[in-house]
Amino acid sequence: MGDPNDLDEKFEYDGRLVFNGIFIETESSPYNSKEELLSELSEFTEGTPGEPGFGFKDLQLGEWAERYSEIPPELLEITDDVWDIEYRRETYDLSEDLVDEQGDPVDGFVSDDWSAYVYWYPDEFLILQASKSKLEDLEEKLFPTIGRSHFESEQASETDDNDTDGNSNEGGDNGDGEGNHPHRLFHPEFLQWLVWKYDTTGHANGLELVEFSDASMSGDLSNFGKRNDVGDSRDITKSHPIIAGMLDDRDFEKLEGIFKVDDVEVDAQLWRDGRIRVMAQEDVGDASDYGRVLITNKFLREFLDVYLEWRSMDPTRKYVHPDYFELLHERAKNLPRSATYDFDFNALVQRYAHLRGENPADYNTQFNI
Incomplete structure (x- = not known):
């Protein structure tokens, strides 16, 4: 499973969890399990500066529960229902500050990566955690496999570009709700x-x-x-x-x-327009990073259930x-x-x-x- 600190580092944030992609299913999921879905998605592999790596990995939220004894059972139930997947992409930047063993300047690249997250509740809704620019990349890699036709019409998303991984510590979002929105999820x-x-x-x-x-x-x-x-x-x-x-x-x-x-x-x-941001305040702010992910998913699922019930009232x-x-x-x-x-x-x-x-x-x- 890797280093026990990996998950906390992955979800570490100070400001808010940003969910810019929320899609309501209109047809039954074509997959029977998360494993079947992952088998059809491109698996993440490390790349090179000329061809950065990208792909999907099993997030395995349920496997981390044993490391967090304070998590209540009602939150852990979420891990039984969600197909949790990480989308990861490498980036390489040319650096002028690299030196060789003798301290002489050399040309080279500094590697980094970012992640976005997929939370799919089969036959209900799909939730994507990503900033605007990263959401576009995620959708380009995800929807050719799972198909947009299984969801309601495409929604527009608008957020700040200061996010790095769907988490934000900045106040740069204009927050005005204006712009072109071909699909507004929450009437x-x-x-x-x-x-x-x-x-x-x-x-x-x-x-x-x-x-x-x-x-x-x-x-x-x-x-x-x-x-x-x-x-x-x-x-x-x-x-x-x-x-x-x-x-x-x-x-x-x-x-x-x-x-x-x-x-x-x-x-x-x-x-x-369908964005939801969960702030690092109240009980979410006091929880471990792993706990924040579970609390947020629990809230999103219950809130979207309320929304779907409202539509049919x-x-x-x-x-x-x-x-x-x-x-x-x-x-x-x-x-x-x-x-x-x-x-x-x-x-x-x-x-x-x-x-x-x-x-x-x-x-x-x-x-x-």
Whole structure:
């Protein structure tokens, strides 16, 4: 299995685990096992400066469990369900600082490598951990074998290029959610549904929602500008920019919050275009690097299960009830820095009544302006 420190070095990071590729399966997996899949993928072999090596290796998360006695059984169950694979690529850079045994300068190359990771839950979804540039390379090597036709349409991914291996310690991401996105995985109505459930029940189909602290919204429907942003808030649903954004019928572009999975708290950023970033905070920050990988996979699987369940819900459960907008309107008037909004609430109520398949005349909503 190699040096016991190898896995921790592989997953070591200070900032966040970045998952830029999330693909929902539409057809059954053509493979019966991870071993069968690996037999058809190019195996990693070391190369040369003229022909750097690349390829796939079994990540073997389950084999490392014996070295981490503190990992609870509910996290280790993930290793039984996931096909975990590492994609590795070598790089060679010409160095002018090399010397021979006599200390004389010589031409030479310095070798390095980077890794990206594949987590496939057969017949459910495929998760790729990689920065944007590395995701493109990974997809070019992976999809010719497994086939894009088994997944929903291609999604766009946008992240900073400061990542080295799907992990990031930098704040260079513009985080604006803008650009060309031919496929947005998380519909803004899903992100709004999460906020609604958080504010009214604290749960979303069994997933505990502890806190939403950051959010971004976009739209062109008022004099508030094109963007509404809130950061480092204890509760975005008690923040004027987000209340105004929801009452102004804007779209959520990003949410950041704390989710609880098996009594473990996970701080995650959710982007409308399908990116998920798990931050090195809360219980994730306190865990070993191996534990972080398992916690993150546990969270991703449960979160994506919630998302898939939401997509198949009855419209009356899937979309926010207009009564919630009336609640937000009244809340804004009673906050310490009160505000009264006079948007076109009739249009807002009518749109959600249409989404829910209901008659707006049946509602008793009254926005006292």
